Amino acid sequence: NAGVMQNPRHLVRRRGQEARLRCSPMKGHSHVYWYRQLPEEGLKFMVYLQKENIIDESGMPKERFSAEFPKEGPSILRIQQVVRGDSAAYFCASSRNSYEQYFGPGTRLTVT
Amino acid sequence: AQRVTQPEKLLSVFKGAPVELKCNYSYSGSPELFWYVQYSRQRLQLLLRHISRESIKGFTADLNKGETSFHLKKPFAQEEDSAMYYCVLGGSQGNLIFGKGTKLSVKP
Numbered sequence: 001n002a003g004v005m006q007n008p009r010h011l012v013r014r015r016g017q018e019a020r021l022r023c024s025p026m027k028g029h030s031h032v033y034w035y036r037q038l039p040e041e042g043l044k045f046m047v048y049l050q051k052e053n054i055i056d057e058s059g060m061p062k063e064r065f066s067a068e069f070p071k072e073g074p075s076i077l078r079i080q081q082v083v084r085g086d087s088a089a090y091f092c093a094s095s096r097n098s099y100e101q102y103f104g105p106g107t108r109l110t111v112t
Numbered sequence: 113a114q115r116v117t118q119p120e121k122l123l124s125v126f127k128g129a130p131v132e133l134k135c136n137y138s139y140s141g142s143p144e145l146f147w148y149v150q151y152s153r154q155r156l157q158l159l160l161r162h163i164s165r166e167s168i169k170g171f172t173a174d175l176n177k178g179e180t181s182f183h184l185k186k187p188f189a190q191e192e193d194s195a196m197y198y199c200v201l202g203g204s205q206g207n208l209i210f211g212k213g214t215k216l217s218v219k220p
Contacts, residue, residue, distance in 0.1 A: 045207040045209065
C-alpha cells in the first residue's frame with residue numbers, strides 16, 4: 001500500500017492563475033480530508049469528502065476554493081484566481097473511519 | 113469553541129532527560145485526543161490516541177478532563193525523538209483540529 005499520494009509536491013502559480021491539487025487516498029479508504037498549513041501555524045481543516053459527496057466544507061474559504069472526490073479518480077482541490085495569501089502547504093488525509101487519518105506528503109503552493 | 117493550545121513553540125532537552133510537551137484543549141462533550149508527529153523529511157503520522165492508552169516509542173499521554181490537558185511525556189528522551197509534535201482534537205464533524213505544534217530538539 002503506497003500510502004496517500006499527493007501531486008504535485010510543489011506548485012508555482014502567478015497571481016490570477018488556477019491551482020489544482022490532487023490526492024489519491026489509501027486503498028480501501030473512502031474518507032478524504034484537506035488541510036492547509038500557513039507558515040508557523042498548525043494544520044487547519046478545510047473540507048471533508050466521501051465519494052461524490054461533500055460532507056463538511058466549513059473550513060473552506062467561501063470564494064475561489066472548491067473540492068471534489070469523484071467516483072473514479074483522485075480528489076481535487078481547486079483554487080481559482082490565486083492570490084499571494086494562498087501560498088501554503090496543502091495536506092490531504094484519508095481514513096476508513098473519521099479520526100485515524102493517514103496523511104500525504106503535502107503540496108507546497110507558491111504564488112508569485 | 114473547539115481549540116487546541118500548545119504553549120511551547122520549541123522545546124530543547126538533552127538526551128536522557130525527561131520530556132513533557134504541553135497541550136490544553138477546549139471542547140464541550142467527550143473529546144478524542146491524539147498526538148501526531150512529523151520527523152524531518154517524513155509525512156505527518158499518528159503517534160498515539162488517548163483511548164488506546166498505550167505507550168508508543170516510550171511516549172505516553174494522559175487525558176485530564178479536569179484540567180482539559182493531554183500532555184505528552186517521555187521519561188528519557190532520545191536524539192531520534194527530535195521532531196515536530198502536534199496535539200490534535202477530533203472535531204464534531206470527523207475533522208481534526210490541530211495545535212500549532214511544538215518542535216522538540218534532543219541534544220546529544
